[in-house]
Amino acid sequence: MGMSRDELLRKLENLNDRINEYFELDLERAKQRYRLVRYGSKITVVDKIAEKSEAVHKWRTRIRTNxxxxxxxxxxxxxxxxxxxxxxxxxxxxxxxxxxxxxxxxxxxxxxxxxxxxxxxxxxxxxxxxxxxxxxxxxxxxxxxxxxxxxxxxxxxxxxxxxxxxxxxxxxxxxxxxxxxxxxxxVPPRNLNLYVAYCKFHARLGICTNPTCKFLHDPQQVSICREFFNSGHCKYGENCRLTHTPGNQYILPHCPKFAAHQCEFEKGAECLFGEQQAGDPPKTTHCRYIHSKNANPRYPTCRQFAHMGCCYRGLACPFPHSLECPDATYTSECFLVHCKYAHRDLDSDKNGLKNPARLPLTEISTDAFLLPPLCKRDPRTTPGLSWYGLRSSQSSNNIKNGNNTKAISDDTTQFKLSIGSSSSDADEEESTTSDTSSETSQYSGDELDADFIKL
Structure with missing residues (x-):
């Protein structure tokens, strides 16, 4: 018949599926799958799924790539x-x-x-x-x-x-x-001007050598010194540019044992970020890692935390914060030239804990990325406050001027994520973003277009 074995098996499989669908078909499913099309005096039943599959097949066969x-x-x-x-x-x-x-x-x-x-x-x-x-x-x-x-x-x-x-x-x-x-x-993303891009070199190294750097140098976003964090000592001492102690929610890693319900401490380092509550253990008996209740152990490692040493989402981030390669621990493949992590076995981590089955990116909701509204002015972005660690332009000015008492705030509970709608609010966006403050206007869209500098 001139048909290969694989083609024959594929046709038989399709035929078997059609037979099963025929016997499982009921009135509701028939209404969803089929539609009636009139051609003159004749009425034809059209299979919408087959029609779409045929359109997809024709579209794909027309693609030409050199x-x-x-x-x-x-x-x-x-x-x-x-x-x-x-x-x-x-x-x-x-x-x-x-x-x-x-x-x-x-x-x-x-x-x-x-x-x-x-x-x-x-x-x-x-x-x-x-x-x-x-x-x-x-x-x-x-x-x-x-x-x-x-x-x-x-x-x-x-x-x-x-x-x-x-x-x-x-x-x-x-x-x-x-x-x-x-x-x-x-739609014009003018509300991005409300947020200030961080300098990733300052966050990762504690220093930026660009005298005209347009990005925010936030001392709270400087990564933790790993040598001091692991051993309690650092050869650079007070001259170290990285953070020693006590750290904060943006730069401390999550506890791997807490995710597996095996940590000997009831409280994590997050108890340092607020006032001591009644019933809390003494602050000397807490885990030095963060016990995050928002992080999903089945999600991939937070790329921002792994490669920058900080994550602006802090306690609100659903991706685990750990000092390991996000690719090697998620897909077993890493091809990054500048990756600074030792690549270990996917089945277990350095603590001997078995890694949970990871969810593919296709199953991770958009809401997990904690994206700011792009079409409406965000009422939560007010001077002195932050949106999951993203500073407003006014608070960034406070940091640059040395007055960062209000700008550096760890209280993320006062903000709840609500994604703004898109095109239906375009008119409202036009009216609400036209009166941008002078502090905001200094960060132009062109500057934000270069929010991540090439190595």
């Missing part, structure tokens, strides 16, 4: 992943079910694509000898490239059928349009 565009796409992806390893990742699916991995940039205003489609991979493999030369010029080994492909497949829950995205999607209640290699929000 080697040049695939190589250019990989260069952009590799640069984004190496230079901005601390950014959150998400997996988006469009109306046709096409999935891809994206970096969440500029507080959600831009979603940068960091995955190759099946057609782009095929184009690179067809001319791989030439591509090898390009990899060598980029100082990328073939092993790292293959590791990257396994990484993106693992993030997409093992799916290798990653196709090109449709030109428009809706994510986080906002409409996005495809432009270049990224989705960009299609």
């Amino acid at each position: 080697y040049s565009s695939a190589e250019s796409r990989f260069r952009k992806i590799w640069e984004a992943l190496q230079n901005n390893a601390e950014l959150d990742l998400c997996v988006l699916s469009d109306a046709l079910g096409n999935v891809r991995v994206f970096q969440i940039q500029k507080l959600g205003a831009v979603l940068e694509n960091v995955s190759l489609s099946i057609n782009e991979i095929k184009a690179l493999n067809q001319d791989f000898d030439t591509f090898k030369t390009i990899l060598q010029s980029m100082n990328v080994s073939e092993e790292s490239f293959r590791s990257y492909l396994k990484w993106q497949s693992a993030l997409c829950d093992g799916s290798t059928d990653i196709f090109e995205q449709l030109p428009k999607i809706v994510w986080n209640n906002c409409k996005y349009q495809w432009a270049g290699n990224a989705y960009r929000i299609s």
Whole structure:
């Protein structure tokens, strides 16, 4: 018959599914799946699922990708992943079910694509000898490239059928349009001017050598000194630029034993962040790690905390804060050139605890990323207060001027996340964002577009 074994098995499987669907069909399911179409005097029953599958198949077969565009796409992806390893990742699916991995940039205003489609991979493999030369010029080994492909497949829950995205999607209640290699929000994100981007070099190293740095140098966001945290001693002593003690919710790691209900302490380091309550143990008998009730042990390690040493979400972050490679502990693959972590076995951590089964990114809700509203002025961003650690422009001025008593606030309980709606509130956004304060206006959109400096 000229049909391969796999094709025959696929046809038999489809036929078996159709037979099962026929016997399980009831009136309600029939209304949802089928529709009546009139052609003159005739009425035809149309299977909506089959119709959509056929449209998807025709759309995918028309996709043509050449080697040049695939190589250019990989260069952009590799640069984004190496230079901005601390950014959150998400997996988006469009109306046709096409999935891809994206970096969440500029507080959600831009979603940068960091995955190759099946057609782009095929184009690179067809001319791989030439591509090898390009990899060598980029100082990328073939092993790292293959590791990257396994990484993106693992993030997409093992799916290798990653196709090109449709030109428009809706994510986080906002409409996005495809432009270049990224989705960009299609409403003016003027309210991003209410938030100030942190300097990741100051956060990670305790120092920034750029005299004209536009980003916030918050002393509360300087990462913990690991040597002092682990041993109680530091060879640099008082000259160490990193934080020694007592730390805060933004820079202290979460307790791995607490997540497994095996920690010998009832309270964690979070008891230091507020007033001593009646019934609380003495502050000398608490765990030196944070006992986070919001962190989900099945979520991947917080990338921001791992690669920057701090996370602006603090106690509100649902991703575990631990000093380990987020990729190696989540997908078993790490290809980052500047990764500073030893890569261990996925099955157990350094404390001998068995790691829980991790949720794929496809099953992690948008709400987990704690994104600020992009379409309305956020009433919680007022002078002297913070939004999950993100400072308003006024509070950043207080920090720069040395008056940070109000700007540095650990009380996250006063804020509850509510994501603003998108296009329906565009008119309201226009009227509420036109009178931006002088303190806010000094942080232009162009400056926020460069919120993460390349290495």
